[in-house]
Amino acid sequence: MKLIYRTTLLALLPALASAGIMSQIRSAAAAELTVMATGGEWQAALRKAWFEPFAKKMGITFNEQEYTGELGKIKAMVETGNVPIDLVTVETSTVLQGCDAGVLIRLDYSKVADRSRFLPGTALDCGVGIDVYGDVLAYDTTVLKEAPTSVLDIFDTKKFPGKRAMRKAPAQNLEWALMADGVPIADVYKVLATPEGVDRAFKKLDTIKKDIVWWEAGAQPPQLLASKEVVMTTAWNGRIQNAIDKDKRPFAIVWDNQIVEYDMIAIPKGAKNLDLAYKYLAYAAEPEVSAQLGRHIPYGPVMADATPFVPKDVLSKLPTAPDHMKAYLVGDVEFWGDQGEDLVKRFNAWLAQ
Amino acid sequence: MSSIAIPGIKARTGATDRSDSLRPLALAAPLLLLLAFSFGAPIVLLLSRAVYEPTIANTLPQTIAALRADSGAGVPGEPVFRAFAADLKAAQAGGTIYEFAKTLNTRLPGARSQVLRLARLAGQDPAATKEAIIKAAPLLGEDQGWAAIRSGTNRFTSFFLLSAFDLRWTDQGTIGAVPSAQAVFTRVFGRTFLIATLVTLATLALAFPLAYVMTNVRPVIAGIVLVLVLLPFWTSILVRTAAWTVILQKYGLLNDLLLWLGVTSDRIELMYSRTGLIIAMTHIQLPFTLLPIYSVMRAVQPSQLRAAQSLGGRPFTVFRRVYLPQVMPGVLAGCLLTFILCLGYYITPVLIGGASDQLISNFIANYVNVELNWEMAAALSFVLLASTLGLYVTMTRYLGLDLFKMG
Numbered sequence: 018m019k020l021i022y023r024t025t026l027l028a029l030l031p032a033l034a035s036a037g038i039m040s041q042i043r044s045a046a047a048a049e050l051t052v053m054a055t056g057g058e059w060q061a062a063l064r065k066a067w068f069e070p071f072a073k074k075m076g077i078t079f080n081e082q083e084y085t086g087e088l089g090k091i092k093a094m095v096e097t098g099n100v101p102i103d104l105v106t107v108e109t110s111t112v113l114q115g116c117d118a119g120v121l122i123r124l125d126y127s128k129v130a131d132r133s134r135f136l137p138g139t140a141l142d143c144g145v146g147i148d149v150y151g152d153v154l155a156y157d158t159t160v161l162k163e164a165p166t167s168v169l170d171i172f173d174t175k176k177f178p179g180k181r182a183m184r185k186a187p188a189q190n191l192e193w194a195l196m197a198d199g200v201p202i203a204d205v206y207k208v209l210a211t212p213e214g215v216d217r218a219f220k221k222l223d224t225i226k227k228d229i230v231w232w233e234a235g236a237q238p239p240q241l242l243a244s245k246e247v248v249m250t251t252a253w254n255g256r257i258q259n260a261i262d263k264d265k266r267p268f269a270i271v272w273d274n275q276i277v278e279y280d281m282i283a284i285p286k287g288a289k290n291l292d293l294a295y296k297y298l299a300y301a302a303e304p305e306v307s308a309q310l311g312r313h314i315p316y317g318p319v320m321a322d323a324t325p326f327v328p329k330d331v332l333s334k335l336p337t338a339p340d341h342m343k344a345y346l347v348g349d350v351e352f353w354g355d356q357g358e359d360l361v362k363r364f365n366a367w368l369a370q
Numbered sequence: 371m372s373s374i375a376i377p378g379i380k381a382r383t384g385a386t387d388r389s390d391s392l393r394p395l396a397l398a399a400p401l402l403l404l405l406a407f408s409f410g411a412p413i414v415l416l417l418s419r420a421v422y423e424p425t426i427a428n429t430l431p432q433t434i435a436a437l438r439a440d441s442g443a444g445v446p447g448e449p450v451f452r453a454f455a456a457d458l459k460a461a462q463a464g465g466t467i468y469e470f471a472k473t474l475n476t477r478l479p480g481a482r483s484q485v486l487r488l489a490r491l492a493g494q495d496p497a498a499t500k501e502a503i504i505k506a507a508p509l510l511g512e513d514q515g516w517a518a519i520r521s522g523t524n525r526f527t528s529f530f531l532l533s534a535f536d537l538r539w540t541d542q543g544t545i546g547a548v549p550s551a552q553a554v555f556t557r558v559f560g561r562t563f564l565i566a567t568l569v570t571l572a573t574l575a576l577a578f579p580l581a582y583v584m585t586n587v588r589p590v591i592a593g594i595v596l597v598l599v600l601l602p603f604w605t606s607i608l609v610r611t612a613a614w615t616v617i618l619q620k621y622g623l624l625n626d627l628l629l630w631l632g633v634t635s636d637r638i639e640l641m642y643s644r645t646g647l648i649i650a651m652t653h654i655q656l657p658f659t660l661l662p663i664y665s666v667m668r669a670v671q672p673s674q675l676r677a678a679q680s681l682g683g684r685p686f687t688v689f690r691r692v693y694l695p696q697v698m699p700g701v702l703a704g705c706l707l708t709f710i711l712c713l714g715y716y717i718t719p720v721l722i723g724g725a726s727d728q729l730i731s732n733f734i735a736n737y738v739n740v741e742l743n744w745e746m747a748a749a750l751s752f753v754l755l756a757s758t759l760g761l762y763v764t765m766t767r768y769l770g771l772d773l774f775k776m777g
Contacts, residue, residue: 089739117468118742231725246620358741359479366554368725
């Protein structure tokens, strides 16, 4: 028996030793940064515009993970004390929620960039803006003979019969419902803050409820249009633009009454490579770097001084192009931080009826 | 059921039974411990969140003391407001203010931003008056605001469990229904049980004849049929659900086929509908119902049926009096298995069901992942678990079905 133990041990020793050396080599070599993003074409664009150049510049390995944008996953990481990611992309309302729940760290802007250089509302306590996108209406030009002229045309089932797709969430849809019901853009959130306003919005949504197909992932709207499952859909402008430009789909975007929103990036509490994560945020805030994303997906930069670096042909496709800003609403993060949970529950109750 | 009972023998052999039963228990101890730590404990911990929510009580020690001194109901007096402002100031300094604001917002929608505004005010102006506080946070000037705070100061709460049944404490201290626009869970529970019942019946209608055929054909053919049934069983549920999407969608295979055959004149909506959901779930659940039925059917002696017939039993009588009682345990086991699994369906309703076909698991997932309201998720899980266990106990007790014996 003893002999067996000894030989096993002797055989194992070199293996153990080499494993130890290997792990040391690995930690001495390239530093690592891990980002978790919401995937799809958008993450591919982030990779080409920022992740790969940053990794090359710093001589590090940039790891990527994907998730569906749900804060629960990050909360679980933070609560178990095992946070394998250093950066995470989130929606604006999620930044607020994650900030409150203590899941995202409060950023030290002295390590990122001067807050005044950001567009208003894109430098939050727990999250830095990545890009500006628009919630727009999209349709297939070969299916609809007459072109819709406003996002609010989604409520017009007489002129545009057939199924239409909307995002399965109260945000944006309630705003559009009020706008379609005649509330001026400036008053939308004031009206929506009252119980009567919420009733009014749901009543408007009632008028098209049976015609709605609900989408959840950003990749769904172009698919729903391509499979002719719906005649029109609300969508994030970049997904549709890429379907037009890259997949040569006969789609078109309606900009009038779009809702302008921001994507955000944040650092989860307990991130292991904090310094490097801050370096990345500072890098992405450089004006010229900030403008790079537009080359890969038509989303605008959040740095006010980045516009001169955006290519001309990209500028005209951005939600912030002058032609697209004739009528628009900026999503109100504070409002959704306050009323979000309640309205989501009400929305779910409404869906279930 | 099949054991033969001899009166008195159990008592006499009881002592040896016990020492005999301890030994296997000791052998199984590692497994039991693993189960307790990796399965039991997390479930208990998570479910305890449904009734234990200490955030509000932890944030407001001074307010709690002041409220105790303040006798009246409704909006309290000046000292309570001062204590509240002091608590918020401390929470602001300690970094717990945001979690408090979020927790209170669950019970008092709109409280989040008002509390945060008030905390900033309390930081700047320590001598803020009741009037100034109500101006910054109008909800604190209302009875319902203080009703929410008073109920929140109790660490043990029935708020979430009541919410799971669409109930709440009213301002008068009685239990009442939530406004109908907010009532969602009872409807969803009802829908979950309805869809589980429909799928169970559909699988039974398919599985019973199929199992009968399989027991009465040559073993080779029975084997082939069994492999065909089991083949999708070895594929991931996500893949199977995605495959159904391809088949059921508006311009999908089934609609093409129906049009080509002339059965329908227009494309029918199967995706994002309850029909589509039940079709897909039935397919996924079929093996679970089939296998227990098949295993008991194989054990039925054909000679008994022939004997019954030779004694003058008509086919239906033979089926009902001789065959059915013998296969019943398998039928019940299969149906119970499918029914319980259906209660927890998540991914298929998401991908194939419509907005009004979402089951209770979808709501639990939403509270865990999106809302970060794990208390509400725990309460809903508790209700689901309790009703599932209740159903299981009822089935085993009153229908004489013992799943452990079956295995």
